[in-house]
Amino acid sequence: MAETISTFNCSADSKNTAYYAIDTHDSIEAKITGAHSVHRSKSWQNPDLRRQFFSSLLLALEHHKAALKTIYCSESSLSEARFEREFHRMLQQIILYSNEGWLWSKHRESVNLPDRFLEKHWIPIGPVVVFGASNFPLAYGTLGGDTVGALAAGCPVVVKGHSLHAGTSNFLAEITAEVLATHRLPSGVFSHVLDKGYEAGQRILLDERIKAGAFTGSISGGMSLFKFAQNRKNPIPFFAEMGSLNPVIVLRNSNSGVENWKNLANAVTEDAGQFCTKPGLILVPIERLEEIKFKLREELERNPSYPMLHPDIYNKYEAKLKEIDPIIPILRYTNHTPWNGDRAIASCTLQDFIDSPILHEEVFGPFTCLIGYSNLEEIERLYCCIGGQLTTTFIGIHPEKERIWSIAQEHSGRLVVNGVPTGVEVNRNMHHGGPFPSSTDVRYTSVGEASILRFLRPITVQFSSTDL
Amino acid sequence: MAETISTFNCSADSKNTAYYAIDTHDSIEAKITGAHSVHRSKSWQNPDLRRQFFSSLLLALEHHKAALKTIYCSESSLSEARFEREFHRMLQQIILYSNEGWLWSKHRESVNLPDRFLEKHWIPIGPVVVFGASNFPLAYGTLGGDTVGALAAGCPVVVKGHSLHAGTSNFLAEITAEVLATHRLPSGVFSHVLDKGYEAGQRILLDERIKAGAFTGSISGGMSLFKFAQNRKNPIPFFAEMGSLNPVIVLRNSNSGVENWKNLANAVTEDAGQFCTKPGLILVPIERLEEIKFKLREELERNPSYPMLHPDIYNKYEAKLKEIDPIIPILRYTNHTPWNGDRAIASCTLQDFIDSPILHEEVFGPFTCLIGYSNLEEIERLYCCIGGQLTTTFIGIHPEKERIWSIAQEHSGRLVVNGVPTGVEVNRNMHHGGPFPSSTDVRYTSVGEASILRFLRPITVQFSSTDL
Numbered sequence: 001m002a003e004t005i006s007t008f009n010c011s012a013d014s015k016n017t018a019y020y021a022i023d024t025h026d027s028i029e030a031k032i033t034g035a036h037s038v039h040r041s042k043s044w045q046n047p048d049l050r051r052q053f054f055s056s057l058l059l060a061l062e063h064h065k066a067a068l069k070t071i072y073c074s075e076s077s078l079s080e081a082r083f084e085r086e087f088h089r090m091l092q093q094i095i096l097y098s099n100e101g102w103l104w105s106k107h108r109e110s111v112n113l114p115d116r117f118l119e120k121h122w123i124p125i126g127p128v129v130v131f132g133a134s135n136f137p138l139a140y141g142t143l144g145g146d147t148v149g150a151l152a153a154g155c156p157v158v159v160k161g162h163s164l165h166a167g168t169s170n171f172l173a174e175i176t177a178e179v180l181a182t183h184r185l186p187s188g189v190f191s192h193v194l195d196k197g198y199e200a201g202q203r204i205l206l207d208e209r210i211k212a213g214a215f216t217g218s219i220s221g222g223m224s225l226f227k228f229a230q231n232r233k234n235p236i237p238f239f240a241e242m243g244s245l246n247p248v249i250v251l252r253n254s255n256s257g258v259e260n261w262k263n264l265a266n267a268v269t270e271d272a273g274q275f276c277t278k279p280g281l282i283l284v285p286i287e288r289l290e291e292i293k294f295k296l297r298e299e300l301e302r303n304p305s306y307p308m309l310h311p312d313i314y315n316k317y318e319a320k321l322k323e324i325d326p327i328i329p330i331l332r333y334t335n336h337t338p339w340n341g342d343r344a345i346a347s348c349t350l351q352d353f354i355d356s357p358i359l360h361e362e363v364f365g366p367f368t369c370l371i372g373y374s375n376l377e378e379i380e381r382l383y384c385c386i387g388g389q390l391t392t393t394f395i396g397i398h399p400e401k402e403r404i405w406s407i408a409q410e411h412s413g414r415l416v417v418n419g420v421p422t423g424v425e426v427n428r429n430m431h432h433g434g435p436f437p438s439s440t441d442v443r444y445t446s447v448g449e450a451s452i453l454r455f456l457r458p459i460t461v462q463f464s465s466t467d468l
Numbered sequence: 469m470a471e472t473i474s475t476f477n478c479s480a481d482s483k484n485t486a487y488y489a490i491d492t493h494d495s496i497e498a499k500i501t502g503a504h505s506v507h508r509s510k511s512w513q514n515p516d517l518r519r520q521f522f523s524s525l526l527l528a529l530e531h532h533k534a535a536l537k538t539i540y541c542s543e544s545s546l547s548e549a550r551f552e553r554e555f556h557r558m559l560q561q562i563i564l565y566s567n568e569g570w571l572w573s574k575h576r577e578s579v580n581l582p583d584r585f586l587e588k589h590w591i592p593i594g595p596v597v598v599f600g601a602s603n604f605p606l607a608y609g610t611l612g613g614d615t616v617g618a619l620a621a622g623c624p625v626v627v628k629g630h631s632l633h634a635g636t637s638n639f640l641a642e643i644t645a646e647v648l649a650t651h652r653l654p655s656g657v658f659s660h661v662l663d664k665g666y667e668a669g670q671r672i673l674l675d676e677r678i679k680a681g682a683f684t685g686s687i688s689g690g691m692s693l694f695k696f697a698q699n700r701k702n703p704i705p706f707f708a709e710m711g712s713l714n715p716v717i718v719l720r721n722s723n724s725g726v727e728n729w730k731n732l733a734n735a736v737t738e739d740a741g742q743f744c745t746k747p748g749l750i751l752v753p754i755e756r757l758e759e760i761k762f763k764l765r766e767e768l769e770r771n772p773s774y775p776m777l778h779p780d781i782y783n784k785y786e787a788k789l790k791e792i793d794p795i796i797p798i799l800r801y802t803n804h805t806p807w808n809g810d811r812a813i814a815s816c817t818l819q820d821f822i823d824s825p826i827l828h829e830e831v832f833g834p835f836t837c838l839i840g841y842s843n844l845e846e847i848e849r850l851y852c853c854i855g856g857q858l859t860t861t862f863i864g865i866h867p868e869k870e871r872i873w874s875i876a877q878e879h880s881g882r883l884v885v886n887g888v889p890t891g892v893e894v895n896r897n898m899h900h901g902g903p904f905p906s907s908t909d910v911r912y913t914s915v916g917e918a919s920i921l922r923f924l925r926p927i928t929v930q931f932s933s934t935d936l
Contacts, residue, residue, distance in 0.1 A: 042874065111897040116887055120897040123877070125910065230698040234855065234904040237911070387702065406510065409591070409927060418932035419584055429579040429588040431928040436702040442593065442925045443705070450926060457910045458918060459877060460899040464886040 005166050005196055010077040010307035010314070010339035020166040023193045028200055034188025035127035035156035036209040044189050045124060045154045047105035053189075054098035054152075056179045058091055061143075064175055068168065075165040076137055077307040077339070082271055083138075090138040092426050093447075094148050100449050101152025104456060115465050122456040124154035125237075126211025129204045131225065133216035134309055135274045135364075137165040140446065142172040142192065145426075146214035146239070149451035151190070158191045158210070160201040164310045166194055202228055205238075212455055214446065215240040216276070219362075219437050226440050239454055241446060243362035244390035244438040245280040246421045249379060249404065250292070251396025252285045260395055261292070265299030267420040272306040272341040273366035274313070276432075277391050277421040280362060283379060286349065286372035293347050293370055297331065300343045305335040308365065314339045317365035327356050328369070341365045350378050353385070360385045376404045383411040388435025388442065390414065391421035411435055413442065473634050473664055478545040478775035478782070478807035488634040491661045496668055502656025503595035503624035504677040512657050513592065513622045515573035521657075522566035522620075524647045526559055529611075532643055536636065543633040544605055545775035545807070550739055551606075558606040560894050561915075562616050568917050569620025572924060583933050590924040592622035593705075594679025597672045599693065601684035602777055603742040603832075605633040608914065610640040610660065613894075614682035614707070617919035619658065626659045626678070628669040632778045634662055670696055673706075680923055682914065683708040684744070687830075687905050694908050707922055709914060711830035712858035712906040713748040714889045717847060717872065718760070719864025720753045728863055729760070733767030735888040740774040740809040741834035742781070744900075745859050745889040748830060751847060754817065754840035761815050761838055765799065768811045773803040776833065782807045785833035795824050796837070809833045818846050821853070828853045844872045851879040856903025856910065858882065859889035879903055881910065 004019035023031075038044050061068070069083050078086075110119045128150040133140035140146070142159050150157045161169030173192030180189055193200050205213050205228050213229055213236065215222050222240030229238035248264065250256065267279050284292045308314040321330055321344055332342040346359075347370040353359050359369060373379060383389075392408040393416040399405050400417075408415060413434030424432050424447055432447035433439040444454050472487035491499075506512050529536070537551050546554075578587045596618040601608035608614070610627050618625045629637030641660030648657055661668050673681050673696050681697055681704065683690050690708030697706035716732065718724065735747050752760045776782040789798055789812055800810040814827075815838035821827050827837060841847060851857075860876040861884040867873050868885075876883060881902030892900050892915055900915035901907040912922050 040874070040878075108897070111895045113893060113895075118893070118895065118897040120899060126878075226703070227698075230695075230703075235694070235698075235908065236904075237909060406508070410508075410594075412927070414928040414930060416930045418935055419930060425581060425586070427579045427581075427586065429576070429586040429928055431588060431926045436704075440703060441705060445926065458899045458913065459880070460882040460897055462882060462884045462887060467886055 003196070005163055005194065007075045007164060007166055008310055009074045010310065012074070013338045016074050016167065018167055020170050020194055022195050023200055028193055028203060031158055031191035031193060032127070032204060032207050032209055034186065034191060035158050038156040038186050038188040039124065039126050041186070043186055044156055047102045047154070049183070049185065050152065050154065051098055051102055053179060053183050053185060054094055056182060057176065058094055060175050060179050061091065064171070068171055071167045071171055072137055072165070075168050076309055078271055086136060086138040089426060090143060093139070093145055094143070096426060097148045097152040097452060100452050101154065104452060105154065117463055117465065119461045121459050121461065123459050125455050125457045126155060127209055128155045128157050128455055129201070129210050129213045130157055130159045131201060131213070131215040131217065132159060132162045132169065134162050134164050134313070135276070136216070137162070137168045140216045141165070142169040143176065145446040145451050146216070149446065150212070150214070150455045153452045153455035155212070155455045156189050158193060158204055160204060161192055161194050163194065163196065170194065201225070205229055206232060208232070208234060210236065212236050213238040214454070216446065217242065219243045222440065237454065238440060239444050239446070240440045241276065241433055242437055242439065244276060244434065245362055245386050246277050246389060246391045246393070247281040247283060247382065248279045248393040248395065248421070249399070249408070250282065250284045251394060251399060251402070254396035256395050261295040261299050263420050265296055265303055267422045268368045269300060269303040269306070269343045269366040270422070272308045274309060274364060275422050277424060279368055279393065279421055281369050281371060283350070283371045283373050283382070286374050289347060289370065289372035293345070296345060296370065300345055301333050303343060305333070305337065305340045305343060306366070307337070307339050308341045311339055313364065314341060317341050317363070320363050321367065323358055324363070327358060328352065330367070345370060347371070350374070350382065354381055376402055379404050380407045383407060387411070388438045390432065390434045390438045391416055393419065393421050413438065413445070471664070473631055473662065475543045475632060475634055476778055477542045478778065480542070481806045484542050484635065486635055488638050488662055490663050491668055496661055496671060499626055499656070499659035499661060500595070500672060500675050500677055502654065502659055503626050506624040506654050506656040507592070507594050509654070511654055512624055515570045517651070517653065518620065518622065519566055519570055521647060521651050521653060522562055524650060525644065526562055528643050528647050529559060532639070536639055539635045539639055540605055540633070543636050544777055546739055554604060554606040557894060558611060561607070561613055562611070564894060565616045565620040565920055568920050569622070572920060573622065584930055585933065587929045589927050589929065591927050593923050593925050594623060595677055596623045596625050596923055597669070597678050597681045598625055598627045599669055599681070599683040599685065600627060600630045600637065602630050602632050602781070603744070604684070605630070605636045608684045609633070610637040611644065613914040613919050614684070617914065618680070618682070618923045621920045621923035623680070623923045624657050626661060626672055628672060629660055629662050631662065631664065638662070669693070673697055674700060676700070676702060678704065680704050681706040682922070684914065685710065687711045690908065705922065706908060707912050707914070708908040709744065709901060710905055710907065712744060712902065713830055713854050714745050714857060714859045714861070715749040715751060715850065715854070716747045716861040716863065716889070717867070717876070718750065718752045719862060719867060719870070722864035724863050729763040729767050731888050733764055733771055735890045736836045737768060737771040737774070737811045737834040738890070740776045742777060742832060743890050745892060747836055747861065747889055749837050749839060751818070751839045751841050751850070754842050757815060757838065757840035761813070764813060764838065768813055769801050771811060773801070773805065773808045773811060774834070775805070775807045776809045779807055781832065782809060785809050785831070788831050789835065791826055792831070795826060796820065798835070813838060815839070818842070818850060822849055844870055847872050848875045851875060855879070856906045858900065858902045858906045859884055861887065861889050881906065881913070
């Protein structure tokens with residue numbers, strides 16, 4: 001009998017009843033072989049075929065939307081409203097990337113020299129392994145930005161499905177397989193692997209036929225895979241988007257009203273704060289610390305409480321709060337529902353923060369740390385502790401005129417002015433990534449056009465003029 | 469007294485008389501600090517200033533051309549004609565990259581959403597360390613594609629000068645420093661480090677303030693630095709262009725005349741075969757092996773002999789030939805001039821080649837290996853031994869219709885049809901790089917527009933619409 005895994009519903013406080021078979025050594029081998037032979041045969045390198053496939057995939061996803069929602073909500077405990085937003089985003093990504101991929105596949109003009117001419121083509125790098133995120137089963141998951149970016153570039157993909165939402169992942173894989181079959185495309189274009197632990201993913205990544213990898217998740221998980229990728233006999237690009245504290249800096253010149261605190265508190269607590277861009281640090285002028293703490297607490301208390309993705313994630317969150325509390329006391333708001341993450345806030349001075357390494361790591365959940373600073377120059381020292389960030393947010397007037405703007409730019413992938421860092425719109429100007437350790441390669445992003453470029457490589461073809 | 473190094477003139481069989489001071493721990497620290505503070509101050513991020521600097525640099529190089537030629541020829545033993553070609557190429561790269569860098573610095577249009585708008589800027593990644601090549605003191609050296617690509621991107625550069633041509637490197641650094649001073653630009657924009665061994669380079673690469681590295685040289689040298697870069701506390705992109713055998717495949721349908729053998733033989737022997745793209749393997753239909761061997765030998769014998777870059781390089785070449793000879797006998801043409809590399813050729817069947825690992829590595833010098841193949845399908849096995857290549861060349865009619873074309877494409881950065889792989893023209897369609905181990909990242913090149921993109925990173929700035 002095949003080994004299986006099941007998933008958990010935090011909202012209902014019960015195990016889901018379905019069981020999903022995990023892959024065997026042989027089935028994984030077959031999937032890598034399938035991806036490799038698709039790449040070799042170039043059967044996925046026809047941009048028109050890819051566009052047809054993506055169009056059908058959009059229809060199929062719409063067709064199965066209701067069933068997908070049921071599985072999604074039961075496995076992630078995310079709300080139906082959130083499903084709608086994330087589902088929409090998944091479709092939007094598919095539309096955008098399939099167009100971009102098509103543009104890259106177009107012939108580029110050649111350069112003519114007296115005795116030869118040179119063409120440059122962008123070709124797919126080869127089979128790609130994708131490790132989906134726990135917190136976005138759709139947008140950063142099995143058919144999320146990494147997978148669709150690689151497919152749009154013409155690369156076959158092997159997805160290591162996230163075990164917390166094995167059913168959602170499996171269902172998306174089934175839908176994709178069906179669409180491939182309808183178009184008589186080889187199943188090796190897209191494969192899906194389930195596993196209990198880390199072994200299957202490592203094995204796929206270490207296979208010499210795999211030519212790139214992408215990951216969204218924790219720093220420890222991302223870095224462990226990054227090392228595997230770099231220490232292969234033939235190292236490959238590996239794009240990991242990892243943790244980030246996303247500092248919010250409230251300037252002295254800010255005359256921010258209640259709206260700001262409401263928006264910020266929502267960005268901390270919504271969907272139990274399980275966002276890569278959740279504002280985890282809020283820096284305020286020290287003389288306003290008490291006033292702003294009071295306002296933020298009010299908002300946190302008023303906000304709804306949400307179930308976390310999984311008991312393991314809930315337990316990690318709880319453990320982290322218990323570690324922090326003795327050092328910097330935490331105020332919590334609980335609604336006594338099992339697996340709902342307590343909305344929580346701590347506050348301290350910048351010096352206290354710098355002296356407390358436990359605070360320098362992301363806390364995944366509805367927690368934020370309020371920090372009082374004396375002068376903006378101090379904040380440079382904050383970045384020395386926390387390193388590169390996905391985002392830095394400024395609240396106030398003309399932050400770009402302050403020296404801290406440059407420092408923040410050096411340490412961030414996106415700067416937000418008078419907004420919140422959550423809500424990563426998919427468009428060509430979005431960059432979702434940042435300096436290490438928020439990403440392994442600051443130059444790339446899983447969101448927007450540059451997503452596809454990660455999986456393309458140039459090749460020059462040089463003909464002799466006498467061949468004309 | 470400062471420690472010094474000197475260089476050697478193989479043509480004259482004598483040491484050059486000048487001595488160059490090597491850097492101390494303190495001077496290296498000062499140079500890294502200088503680069504870092506230039507990056508911090510953004511004083512090199514003004515594209516117009518950069519264009520002015522590059523224009524003056526072109527004039528200064530022209531002004532010092534004669535003196536540069538003397539040092540170049542005495543240190544590399546390359547000819548004056550070769551100096552002219554390489555000098556021209558260095559200038560051409562500066563012109564091309566300074567224009568491309570300027571284009572990237574231009575403002576890009578913003579994306580407007582109902583409540584916010586997003587701008588995307590490409591900003592320099594930070595200080596870059598460049599390790600120049602031994603075989604191209606100008607085009608891949610101190611002011612070569614890597615350095616100029618990084619400078620054009622707005623990054624300050626620290627060059628680890630190649631010790632074999634310390635004087636050329638030093639002189640180029642002096643010219644650059646002078647131009648920076650004339651424009652009242654900080655000296656930290658470009659620094660130059662000399663060292664006897666590997667320590668200085670490793671130290672610069674491991675410094676957390678350095679944000680990318682580029683290298684041209686051997687696989688062992690490149691991989692050792694690549695590992696350092698990936699195992700830093702904050703890993704950085706490291707672009708190494710390393711060894712390549714550059715197979716030439718003569719198809720059965722080729723009716724190649726004497727011109728082909730002449731061109732190929734020249735590409736093997738010119739400048740003592742010290743090119744990254746020297747054809748190191750020539751694959752011919754087995755039934756034509758003896759005929760083509762005879763013709764190539766004639767050409768090799770007729771061709772002039774050239775001094776090698778340095779006695780160490782000559783000795784390595786000799787040692788390599790002595791290792792190969794007992795396995796596959798080598799025919800040599802010598803002119804008994806000290807340090808001139810013997811023109812040399814070996815021939816064997818494809819199976820012999822596959823069974824002889826010593827032949828799977830690049831031989832740096834005027835040697836090539838002629839291989840008889842029975843059918844084109846066999847050649848796939850060749851790539852399994854030698855891995856990724858900078859180039860693969862086809863001689864014959866419509867090679868793109870053969871299955872081996874796809875295999876070659878998978879394993880090469882550039883495909884050449886009815887030409888020779890040497891002669892890397894600088895233009896936007898050129899790609900000089902290839903799958904591992906010919907480069908560490910198949911997606912990048914040190915030649916052409918993509919050179920600059922290696923050193924840029926995107927940043928998104930998101931404003932609230934109420935800020936308008």
